[in-house]
Amino acid sequence: MNIVVLGAGAIGSLFGALLSKKNNVILIGRTSHVNAINKNGLSIDGKTQLNVNVSAVDSVNSMPFSVDLLIVIVKSYDTKSAIDQAKQIIHDRTVVLSLQNGLDNIKAIEHVVERRQIIAGVTTHGAFFSKPGCIKHTGVGKTVLGELDGESSERIKNIGNIFNLAEIETVVSKNIIKEIWIKAVINSCINPLTAFFGCRNGHLLENPILEKIVENVCEESTSVANAYGIKLSYQDMVNKTKEVIRETSENYSSMLQSVRKGKKTEIDSINGALVNIGRTYSIDVPLNEILVPLVKTFSEQ
Ligand SMILES: NC(=O)c1ccc[n+]([C@@H]2O[C@H](COP(=O)([O-])OP(=O)(O)OC[C@H]3O[C@@H](n4cnc5c(N)ncnc54)[C@H](OP(=O)(O)O)[C@@H]3O)[C@@H](O)[C@H]2O)c1
Numbered sequence: 001m002n003i004v005v006l007g008a009g010a011i012g013s014l015f016g017a018l019l020s021k022k023n024n025v026i027l028i029g030r031t032s033h034v035n036a037i038n039k040n041g042l043s044i045d046g047k048t049q050l051n052v053n054v055s056a057v058d059s060v061n062s063m064p065f066s067v068d069l070l071i072v073i074v075k076s077y078d079t080k081s082a083i084d085q086a087k088q089i090i091h092d093r094t095v096v097l098s099l100q101n102g103l104d105n106i107k108a109i110e111h112v113v114e115r116r117q118i119i120a121g122v123t124t125h126g127a128f129f130s131k132p133g134c135i136k137h138t139g140v141g142k143t144v145l146g147e148l149d150g151e152s153s154e155r156i157k158n159i160g161n162i163f164n165l166a167e168i169e170t171v172v173s174k175n176i177i178k179e180i181w182i183k184a185v186i187n188s189c190i191n192p193l194t195a196f197f198g199c200r201n202g203h204l205l206e207n208p209i210l211e212k213i214v215e216n217v218c219e220e221s222t223s224v225a226n227a228y229g230i231k232l233s234y235q236d237m238v239n240k241t242k243e244v245i246r247e248t249s250e251n252y253s254s255m256l257q258s259v260r261k262g263k264k265t266e267i268d269s270i271n272g273a274l275v276n277i278g279r280t281y282s283i284d285v286p287l288n289e290i291l292v293p294l295v296k297t298f299s300e301q
Helices: 010-019 031-040 076-089 105-110 154-165 176-197 208-228 234-247 254-260 271-280 286-299
Strands: 002-006 024-028 042-046 050-052 055-057 069-072 095-098 118-123 126-131 134-139 143-147 170-172
Touching: 002 010, 002 076, 010 024, 010 042, 010 050, 010 069, 010 126, 010 134, 031 055, 069 076, 076 105, 095 105, 095 154, 105 118, 118 154, 118 176, 143 154, 143 176, 154 170, 176 208, 176 234, 176 254, 176 271, 176 286, 208 234, 208 271, 208 286, 254 286, 271 286
Parallel strands: 002 024, 002 069, 024 055, 042 134, 069 095, 095 118, 143 170
Antiparallel strands: 042 050, 118 143, 126 134
């Protein structure tokens, strides 16, 4: 399969490296990373040890092949501009996969790509950008892919198989939108609190006041999901959130990492999106509402 990874950062480079063993892969990333890859190959260390010679470019010009699968894996605040730049390589039969976190990526991609061409996914793999050309695989996880309308199409099964053949453990879901919401609800509890308090994920359950705030944010975010038509039980969501916190207790969340680097965060696509959707359905979300500007005090004034 001819695959282009749009946004070769931490997770995009990891998936690109794994997929490149059995597919034609081109990574689109920033110049320093692209130059390092073209000079010394792409190195993955940590849970996966790999050095691959994969093609990498820093701008979307013409591709040497017709793109079958475009994996969009930029941070959610870059989705609109990235997909806009990539539109010249997207043809009628290109499938566009958003593997990102956040609730607004599909809408952003739909500005440029027809909905029938879009599929989505979530992954619990963890990866970290060590330096140009080098990625650390910090956690082995699972990946879920699905058609937006839930159909078990041949193309989604085929892409799932290609991921599994690349040793990216993947299942196909008949309700990928629900999977995206589950991840957003969990992230809405963990990411802003760890970013604001500058703590490891596990600290949220070590402090009873923070644990209570996690439960309250979870209740708000779950109510928004339910109002939107995604049926989730509060008890399930709070259990899942605490399970993720325990499993990742030593980790620093991606939002905290962004704050520490002085970079923009995905807060608008997670808690911000929940606030906007909550408003549409007259659901009160005071905690989500305050978490958005609190996180922005660090990197976006
Ligand atoms: N990392 C993880 O463990 C993980 C796990 C699960 C899900 N996710 C999700 O996956 C998505 C990507 O996360 P990440 O951690 O891999 O982010 P990342 O390391 O920041 O990677 C994104 C890369 O894309 C680059 N980029 C942005 N716009 C571009 C464009 N138009 N053309 C070329 N390159 C462009 C960024 O450059 P700049 O930095 O210069 O903007 C960055 O190098 C997020 O939605 C995240 O929540 C991440």
